Amino acid sequence: MFETARYEIGRRLRETAFLSVAVSLYAAFIVWYYTVLEGVAIEEVFEELPPAMMEAFGIETLSTIEGFLGAQIYNFVWILGLGLYFAYVAGGSIATDIESDRMEILLSFPITRSQLLVERLASLLLPIVVVNVVVGCVVYLLAAAIGEQMNVTHLAATHALSIPYLFVCTAIGLVFSVAADRAAIAERGAVGVVFVLFLVESIVGGASEYEWIQYVSPTQYYDPTPLLIDGSYELIDTGILLVTFAGLVLLSQILFYRRDV
Template identity: 45%
Template structure:
């Protein structure tokens, strides 16, 4: 059992470690610049940005270590760039195997198409879990190294609650992967979809009467700034993201089972 999941997870292991190290080092580089913020005109800096940008990245609290981390690491690197990456990786998974004719070999074995989708998703979860286990250690060490302190509970929660968000982005990519059989097209489409959803939430969040439109975006349900700066945990948002992930993975299984490979 789970042979496909184990194989795919092992195949992604090296890339996952490299990505974790890269994000960890980048976080330390960002943190090294934080002490210099004490001499900056932060209020003028914040006011220089348009309201939509302030709302999207929560830069009002950039003067604190919590706000700085939320903006520089979690709003930009974690929420946006990592969200795009996991969607990209998921979109190239099944579509790539179909395009290279590897899927025909896999399905010649006694496995159902639904099992292929589920085990592929399970393998894609491994990098998400690994990154959320490794990176916070580097971030916390970096905070201590510059003589600052941060709530361990809030740092742990910003990573724990990012898991449903990243899984939702992964599920978006997986759903696209079973519909579009060219890996390059599927990957670009997944990136575009997640980015457009991010923009929708960012733009509508600062408008009157249109905030509800942003509820279609995964970023609506995960706010690193609220967690780190205010200590607010959106458990309801996590449930919504997990439910959406379940629906998307189920939909991907159905579509893959009914579709014609290579058509």
């Protein structure tokens, strides 16, 4: 039991390590860049940007390490970068085997479609948790190294509450993976949907006449900058993300059960 999950997790160990190191290095660059900009009136430059762009990248204040990291790392890498990455990876998780006819062999073993899907999903959730733990520790240590004392609780909450958001992005990819016949279509479709949802919340949702549309985007329910600065968040938003994740997983189960492989 869980042989598929163990095998897939083993395959993703190198990918997880590479991702953790890559994001940690980017975080190190941003922290170093923050020290370079010390004394520069950078907020005056960003005041010239359109409000929609300020909203899209979570720019509230750049004079503190929390506000700077929120804009440069968490709203850019976490919400957009990692969201697209996990949607893409999940998009190929099932579709690749269907396209190569390997799925027929897998399903000839004593394993149900439901179990196979859940175990594949479990292996995809491993990198999400590991990246959050590793980079969270790295960011705290880097900030301390330059003499900035970040609130541990706020930083931990920022990473912990990003997990349901990334779960949703992964589940979007999973739905495409079981619905598409080709891996490339599933991967591009998942990436496209996550990117469009990001634009919907950050740009289109800013217009008063279309304000309602922002609530269909998962980015509406995870805002890292206020979390980093003062630890403010709405627990109901996390609940909405978890319910959405469960609903998308259930939808992928139904689609996978009904399709002919």
